[in-house]
Amino acid sequence: MDLFIQQVTSGLANGAIYASVALALVMIYTATEHINFAQGEMAMFSCYVAWQLIDWGTPYWIAFFAAIAISFAGGVTIERVILRRFHNAPVLSLIIVFIGLLVIFNSVAGWIWSFIIKEFPSPFRNLDTGTTLVGPHDLGVVAITLVILTALFLFFRFTPLGLAMRAAAQNPVSAKLVGVRVGWMLALGWGLAAAVGAVAGMMVAPIVFLDPNMMAGILLYGFASALLGGITNPGGAVLGGFILGVLENLVGTYLIGNDLKLTVALVIVVSVLIFKPSGLFGKVRVKRV
Amino acid sequence: MAALLEVKGLQAYYGQTQALHDVSFELEEGGITTLLGANGAGKTTTLRAVCGMVRTGGEINLGGKRINGVATEEIVRMGVAHVPEGRGTFVNLSVEENLKLGSFVQRDKSRVQRDLDLVFNYFPRLKERLQQQAGTLSGGEQQMLAIARALMLAPRLMLLDEPSFGLAPLVVQEIFRIMKRINEEEKVSMLLVEQNAALALNLADHAYVLETGNVVMSGPASVVKDDEGIRRSYLGY
Numbered sequence: 001m002d003l004f005i006q007q008v009t010s011g012l013a014n015g016a017i018y019a020s021v022a023l024a025l026v027m028i029y030t031a032t033e034h035i036n037f038a039q040g041e042m043a044m045f046s047c048y049v050a051w052q053l054i055d056w057g058t059p060y061w062i063a064f065f066a067a068i069a070i071s072f073a074g075g076v077t078i079e080r081v082i083l084r085r086f087h088n089a090p091v092l093s094l095i096i097v098f099i100g101l102l103v104i105f106n107s108v109a110g111w112i113w114s115f116i117i118k119e120f121p122s123p124f125r126n127l128d129t130g131t132t133l134v135g136p137h138d139l140g141v142v143a144i145t146l147v148i149l150t151a152l153f154l155f156f157r158f159t160p161l162g163l164a165m166r167a168a169a170q171n172p173v174s175a176k177l178v179g180v181r182v183g184w185m186l187a188l189g190w191g192l193a194a195a196v197g198a199v200a201g202m203m204v205a206p207i208v209f210l211d212p213n214m215m216a217g218i219l220l221y222g223f224a225s226a227l228l229g230g231i232t233n234p235g236g237a238v239l240g241g242f243i244l245g246v247l248e249n250l251v252g253t254y255l256i257g258n259d260l261k262l263t264v265a266l267v268i269v270v271s272v273l274i275f276k277p278s279g280l281f282g283k284v285r286v287k288r289v
Numbered sequence: 290m291a292a293l294l295e296v297k298g299l300q301a302y303y304g305q306t307q308a309l310h311d312v313s314f315e316l317e318e319g320g321i322t323t324l325l326g327a328n329g330a331g332k333t334t335t336l337r338a339v340c341g342m343v344r345t346g347g348e349i350n351l352g353g354k355r356i357n358g359v360a361t362e363e364i365v366r367m368g369v370a371h372v373p374e375g376r377g378t379f380v381n382l383s384v385e386e387n388l389k390l391g392s393f394v395q396r397d398k399s400r401v402q403r404d405l406d407l408v409f410n411y412f413p414r415l416k417e418r419l420q421q422q423a424g425t426l427s428g429g430e431q432q433m434l435a436i437a438r439a440l441m442l443a444p445r446l447m448l449l450d451e452p453s454f455g456l457a458p459l460v461v462q463e464i465f466r467i468m469k470r471i472n473e474e475e476k477v478s479m480l481l482v483e484q485n486a487a488l489a490l491n492l493a494d495h496a497y498v499l500e501t502g503n504v505v506m507s508g509p510a511s512v513v514k515d516d517e518g519i520r521r522s523y524l525g526y
Binding site for chain 2: 160163164167171173174175176177178179180181182
């Protein structure tokens with residue numbers, strides 16, 4: 001029984017990370033209908049920024065928030081400088097751009113910080129959970145993620161700027177007609193996605209260790225979570241993340257062993273696309289042709 | 290009276306296709322001007338040109354300032370509220386959120402509540418439906434919401450694209466009555482595009498008739514209305 005509970009709680013912690021990555025993907029997808037393949041590498045780069053700051057002697061939490069702020073600015077800049085030139089470009093061109101970004105971030109990180117695996121600190125190492133059923137880092141990850149998700153929810157739901165961003169994503173033409181600067185809303189969306197991704201990266205780095213390829217598997221899980229929950233539904237994507245995290249752990253422990261865990265994500269991606277392309281909570285889109 | 294909107298030799302293009310060739314008209318401050326004509330005459334395109342949604346040639350002046358090539362959202366911020374064809378409702382947002390979006394560019398936050406009260410005064414039905422998802426409103430209510438959202442911008446000029454489209458005659462009458470009140474009480478100038486010429490001519494003070502991207506007739510609404518020749522040739526009733 002203890003093993004089961006441990007697997008579930010650590011699954012929830014992994015799930016929190018997948019949920020964040022999924023949310024970052026969904027934020028950009030709802031506004032542009034594109035999956036940002038570079039989301040994971042951007043998060044990885046953010047981690048290196050945090051690592052560098054910590055290495056220079058910055059206290060963890062200052063480095064943490066600085067990395068988030070830098071990632072936000074970076075996300076906005078990438079949209080304004082690169083992506084805005086491709087607003088009306090065909091899908092394939094955009095995919096090339098995303099893959100280009102992925103390769104650039106990966107290589108630049110390797111070039112600056114080398115491909116040697118580094119350790120990344122967890123701020124929760126000394127947290128006392130009072131039980132052996134929940135790891136301190138796992139508990140911290142879930143708490144941080146819930147705080148971030150709640151903050152984002154409140155922002156989108158209750159602030160005029162959040163409302164304008166939702167409007168710009170849903171109906172850009174009408175948004176312009178009420179004076180919303182749609183281009184900047186997209187850039188803000190990129191900034192927020194990068195910031196959320198950065199948090200996910202810094203939470204997963206103590207587990208998988210820091211190296212330029214650390215996010216490859218995580219991005220796949222994030223993508224699977226978003227698909228599972230419904231790629232058009234932020235709440236669904238978050239829930240999808242938690243479901244996937246737990247499911248993956250249980251299947252890994254009891255059925256197929258840990259080495260084959262990643263296949264769970266792939267099986268989910270394929271089954272969702274075959275049996276329920278809109279995901280568990282997504283909207284079915286009807287397109288006139 | 291000074292012209293609020295002055296359009297001279299306007300051309301407009303969709304890609305390589307030229308939709309407007311030579312459209313000129315004026316709209317007086319506080320007035321209601323209507324553009325009439327058959328399908329494909331260029332009425333909607335003219336409205337879209339005024340708020341920067343298509344590529345244009347010629348001149349569009351708003352309050353003496355040339356606005357060709359200015360981005361739509363910036364033209365909106367200069368006081369032009371476009372109620373588009375199809376109403377442009379944010380269907381997944383609530384009625385309240387739709388209205389709040391109308392005041393997104395309003396700097397003076399104390400004005401927002403006043404504008405909301407104003408809107409409810411004109412459209413009491415929207416007040417009853419505040420929390421409802423806008424996409425679930427009836428066609429007439431959505432048209433009201435579109436005009437209400439435009440009114441939240443506290444505009445100088447309202448561009449209305451076929452507000453009667455697809456609505457029952459009684460609802461259309463109600464909406465046109467409210468438009469008249471808004472024009473008189475709030476001093477909002479209007480540029481109205483309509484298929485229903487009789488309706489439009491009753492509301493407007495000036496009328497321009499478009500045909501294949503050119504202005505072929507113009508004059509005070511009362512004159513155009515009584516001119517049987519124009520009615521037969523261009524307006525078909």
